[in-house]
Amino acid sequence: MNLEFTQEELDFQKSIRAWMRENVPEALERVSALGNMPTKSQQQQWERCLGKQGWLALTWPEQYGGPGWTATQRYIFDIERAMAGAPPTSPFGVAMVGPVIYTFGSPEQKERWLPGITSGETLWCQGYSEPNAGSDLASLKTRAERKQDHYLVNGQKIWTTQAHWADMMFCLVRTDPEAKKQQGISFLLIDMKTPGIEIRPIYSIDGHHHLNEVYFTDVEVPLENLVGQEGMGWTIAKFLLTHERTTIAGVADSYYALARMKQAIEDVPYYTDKPSARRRMAELEVELMALEYTNFRTVAATDEGKPFGPESSGLKIKGTELQQKMSQAMVEMGGLMSLAWDSPMEVGNESFNNAPRRYNFLRACTIYGGSNEIQKNVLAKMLLGL
Numbered sequence: 001m002n003l004e005f006t007q008e009e010l011d012f013q014k015s016i017r018a019w020m021r022e023n024v025p026e027a028l029e030r031v032s033a034l035g036n037m038p039t040k041s042q043q044q045q046w047e048r049c050l051g052k053q054g055w056l057a058l059t060w061p062e063q064y065g066g067p068g069w070t071a072t073q074r075y076i077f078d079i080e081r082a083m084a085g086a087p088p089t090s091p092f093g094v095a096m097v098g099p100v101i102y103t104f105g106s107p108e109q110k111e112r113w114l115p116g117i118t119s120g121e122t123l124w125c126q127g128y129s130e131p132n133a134g135s136d137l138a139s140l141k142t143r144a145e146r147k148q149d150h151y152l153v154n155g156q157k158i159w160t161t162q163a164h165w166a167d168m169m170f171c172l173v174r175t176d177p178e179a180k181k182q183q184g185i186s187f188l189l190i191d192m193k194t195p196g197i198e199i200r201p202i203y204s205i206d207g208h209h210h211l212n213e214v215y216f217t218d219v220e221v222p223l224e225n226l227v228g229q230e231g232m233g234w235t236i237a238k239f240l241l242t243h244e245r246t247t248i249a250g251v252a253d254s255y256y257a258l259a260r261m262k263q264a265i266e267d268v269p270y271y272t273d274k275p276s277a278r279r280r281m282a283e284l285e286v287e288l289m290a291l292e293y294t295n296f297r298t299v300a301a302t303d304e305g306k307p308f309g310p311e312s313s314g315l316k317i318k319g320t321e322l323q324q325k326m327s328q329a330m331v332e333m334g335g336l337m338s339l340a341w342d343s344p345m346e347v348g349n350e351s352f353n354n355a356p357r358r359y360n361f362l363r364a365c366t367i368y369g370g371s372n373e374i375q376k377n378v379l380a381k382m383l384l385g386l
């Protein structure tokens with residue numbers, strides 16, 4: 001494997017870096033610098049801006065609106081995006097339901113839904129988990145009964161990220177309660193403004209509202225919103241989960257977090273133990289480089305047209321563990337400055353003041369996208385043959 005970028009790739013990097021410098025809004029950069037989450041309008045404005053360039057659906061085939069980049073170019077783009085202080089793209093449209101629609105959808109569904117995703121106009125959320133169906137997703141109970149010209153949906157989803165932002169939900173529902181668990185599930189696209197949908201917020205430990213419960217009471221969903229065939233939901237869900245995990249290692253955003261950490265230490269003139277802080281940061285950087293090189297292996301394989309397999313589980317485990325470790329280091333290095341996280345006053349240094357918010361949120365990253373214990377089961381089964 002050749003790890004040097006070609007001249008063409010270096011030119012590409014230069015042009016992306018220049019574009020980011022011109023186009024990442026200052027307010028957004030500041031949100032990232034403090035380790036916070038953008039508002040809905042900040043996120044959507046940014047995604048529309050990328051959409052105008054044709055840079056939103058990076059992995060998609062060109063015929064559906066992808067830019068036609070190699071995996072290496074996408075990697076370069078992601079690093080430049082993160083280091084410029086721009087947030088990652090919301091995964092639900094571009095990384096999840098989009099590939100499902102262009103792979104399993106009808107021509108009418110492709111025409112109706114894909115343009116809203118590539119332009120950043122339509123926001124999506126993922127309706128998979130239920131109170132008794134998380135890791136054991138196939139136990140889901142939300143029922144969709146087929147009526148003459150619609151499905152009648154009743155049930156409840158939980159932990160639905162950005163349901164309160166979303167125009168549409170892609171949802172796993174049970175269409176055949178008599179069939180074996182996995183076989184009775186179907187994949188529906190649901191307009192979030194349909195009567196009978198109630199969204200209740202869940203405030204998480206970082207103090208923010210990302211998550212929701214979503215209740216369905218006699219919600220009528222047109223039959224044409226079924227993707228694939230009835231009973232095909234499990235096949236589609238498995239296809240989609242691999243896509244979800246490819247983006248979850250978060251190498252680029254971890255490099256950004258590391259750069260902010262270094263900056264915060266340098267910005268505090270009275271920080272007394274810089275040598276041990278630097279040692280700790282160097283250790284984290286070495287771990288991050290190891291993750292990056294593992295990621296390079298998958299980038300190289302993708303460029304050669306090989307499919308993304310169970311190694312995505314390894315990237316998810318290592319990437320999320322490292323995100324947690326880094327956020328913990330930031331809080332510990334901030335010491336007393338990190339105790340001020342819910343205070344309106346700056347105490348010493350803003351980055352350290354905000355560090356506990358990110359630390360608290362990132363407790364969840366080893367759970368969402370399929371918990372790390374489940375990923376270890378996947379590796380044991382698929383790679384080790386246990």
Ligand SMILES: Cc1cc2nc3c(=O)[nH]c(=O)nc-3n(C[C@H](O)[C@H](O)[C@H](O)COP(=O)(O)OP(=O)(O)OC[C@H]3O[C@@H](n4cnc5c(N)ncnc54)[C@H](O)[C@@H]3O)c2cc1C
Binds near residue numbers: 134367
């Ligand atoms: C911040 C956040 C955002 C989320 N966003 C969404 C979203 O947008 N849409 C959505 O549908 N869902 C979302 N989820 C839900 C997420 O997918 C589930 O929380 C996750 O799949 C785990 O399911 P659970 O919470 O029911 O835990 P459980 O499945 O009950 O697991 C509890 C514990 O048992 C362990 N465990 C379970 N089964 C096994 C096993 N077979 N072997 C070993 N260990 C096991 C798990 O690893 C975990 O530690 C989100 C969750 C979080 C925290």
